Structures are given as C-alpha cells and as structure tokens.
Amino acid sequence: MALKLYHAEPLANSLKSMAPLFEKQLPFESIYVNLHKFEQHESWFLAINPEGQVPVLDHDGTIVTHSTVINEYLEDAFPDAPPLRPNTPAGNARMRYWNKFVDEHVMNHVSMHGWHRLVGLIARKIAAGEFEQLMERIPLPDQRRKWMAARSGFSEQQLADATAKIEYAVDKVERQLDGNPWLAGESFTLADINFYSHCGMMVERMFPEMEIAKRAPRLVEWRDRVTVRPAMQQALTMPDHTEPGLRTWSGHAR
Numbered sequence: 054m055a056l057k058l059y060h061a062e063p064l065a066n067s068l069k070s071m072a073p074l075f076e077k078q079l080p081f082e083s084i085y086v087n088l089h090k091f092e093q094h095e096s097w098f099l100a101i102n103p104e105g106q107v108p109v110l111d112h113d114g115t116i117v118t119h120s121t122v123i124n125e126y127l128e129d130a131f132p133d134a135p136p137l138r139p140n141t142p143a144g145n146a147r148m149r150y151w152n153k154f155v156d157e158h159v160m161n162h163v164s165m166h167g168w169h170r171l172v173g174l175i176a177r178k179i180a181a182g183e184f185e186q187l188m189e190r191i192p193l194p195d196q197r198r199k200w201m202a203a204r205s206g207f208s209e210q211q212l213a214d215a216t217a218k219i220e221y222a223v224d225k226v227e228r229q230l231d232g233n234p235w236l237a238g239e240s241f242t243l244a245d246i247n248f249y250s251h252c253g254m255m256v257e258r259m260f261p262e263m264e265i266a267k268r269a270p271r272l273v274e275w276r277d278r279v280t281v282r283p284a285m286q287q288a289l290t291m292p293d294h295t296e297p298g299l300r301t302w303s304g305h306a307r
C-alpha cells in the first residue's frame with residue numbers, strides 16, 4: 054500500500070487532507086507543490102490533476118482529487134484505521150451536512166480574504182507579460198478569474214459580503230457547539246477538520262474586529278481542542294515555504 058499526497062502549506066485544503074492521514078496513522082509520501090511558484094499549473098502536475106489544484110491523493114495509482122472526496126475515500130479505503138466518521142446513517146448525514154456547509158458557504162469567503170491579503174501581493178510582484186502567460190496555463194476558468202481579481206484587488210463590496218458570510222458561519226457553529234462537543238455530535242469527524250482548516254484556526258487572527266473570543270467562546274474552546282490533537286500538530290508542523298514577509302495571518306496555529 055503506497056499513499057502519496059500532493060499538497061501545499063498546512064492550511065485550507067492542504068491541511069484538511071493532511072490531518073486525516075495523521076489522525077488515521079497512515080504513512081504517506083509528502084510531495085510539496087509550490088503554489089507561489091505556480092507549480093500546480095506545470096505540465097507534470099497537470100498530468101496528475103488536470104484541474105491544477107492541490108491536494109491530490111495517489112493511492113497505488115488511484116488518483117483522488119478534492120479534499121472532501123479525498124477524506125471520505127480514506128474512510129472507505131482504510132476501514133480499520135481510526136475512524137473520522139460516526140459511521141451511523143444519521144451521524145454520517147450530520148457530518149456531510151457540515152462538510153457541505155463549509156465547502157459551499159465558508160471556504161470561498163475566507164479564501165477571498167486570504168487571496169486579497171496574501172496571493173494579491175504575490176500576483177502583483179509578477180511582471181505584466183509574464184503574468185498573462187501564467188494565466189493562460191490555468192485550466193479552471195473560475196480559478197483564472199480569481200488570480201486576476203487577486204492581482205487587481207477584490208472590491209470593498211466583495212470583501213464585505215464575504216465577511217458577512219463568515220460572521221454567519223461563526224454564529225452558526227457557535228450555536229451548534231452548544232451541547233455538542235463536536236460539529237457532527239459526539240465524535241470528532243471530518244467536519245471538524247474541514248471547518249478548522251478553512252476558518253476555525255485563523256478566524257481570530259484574520260478578523261480581529263469580529264471579537265471572536267467574545268462572540269463565539271465555544272468556537273474558541275473547540276478550536277483549541279482541535280489544535281492540540283497530536284495528529285493536528287503533526288499536520289500543522291509540515292513545512293511552510295511562504296516567504297516570512299508575506300506571513301501575516303497565515304502564520305498557522307503554531
């Protein structure tokens with residue numbers, strides 16, 4: 054059995070698929086893809102994932118893409134490893150409800166702020182002609198538009214809309230954690246890993262004006278319980294090649 058994970062820094066989608074590998078104690082070969090150098094759009098990587106995005110799991114030649122799909126694949130492929138799904142119909146439905154919520158209503162909004170603050174700096178450093186050439190290599194039209202928007206800067210209105218969606222998510226999670234130790238109920242699941250990787254671990258540092266400690270104390274306590282998990286610590290200490298000067302809020306929870 055050979056597992057390889059193509060990933061970037063331990064944050065967002067990359068963290069989301071690294072954490073389950075450590076939680077499930079599955080040895081894997083880590084292959085770092087440098088997004089700051091656009092390696093995800095190079096032909097060697099596009100041959101593995103034609104969509105040009107990380108993370109990608111390679112399990113004995115079976116290629117699996119999209120973090121939520123990868124994480125469920127690991128549950129199905131390794132039933133004897135410590136589970137990250139309740140494995141009851143109702144429990145799995147709750148977990149998938151929260152995964153869907155994070156994937157559809159949280160990830161892109163936090164990501165826009167991240168791209169505005171970090172990727173925008175990277176994109177603006179690239180010379181005009183070179184930038185257009187790099188854009189031509191991006192296979193997903195939405196992703197190409199996102200890179201271009203990051204270079205010119207997202208509008209105040211777009212950023213404010215994204216902030217409102219994040220506030221909604223924070224309040225929703227805070228209510229869910231009233232009486233439930235974890236998002237899907239009694240056990241730690243992929244849903245906790247998902248919300249943590251995209252929002253929970255950095256929301257306080259990214260949005261100090263939200264006063265998260267006051268607004269969502271249960272979320273902060275949950276966040277700390279996720280951070281100290283040995284597997285999460287292993288994932289969080291995976292290499293970070295972000296230029297130190299560009300590590301503002303993205304300095305990870307270490």
Ligand SMILES: N[C@@H](CCC(=O)N[C@@H](CS)C(=O)NCC(=O)O)C(=O)O
Pocket residue numbers: 061064065066067088093105106107108118119120121196
């Ligand atoms: N739906 C995908 C999204 C993957 C994604 O957005 N990956 C980002 C890194 S967090 C990426 O590869 N960005 C580089 C790019 O699109 O150029 C998933 O869940 O894995």
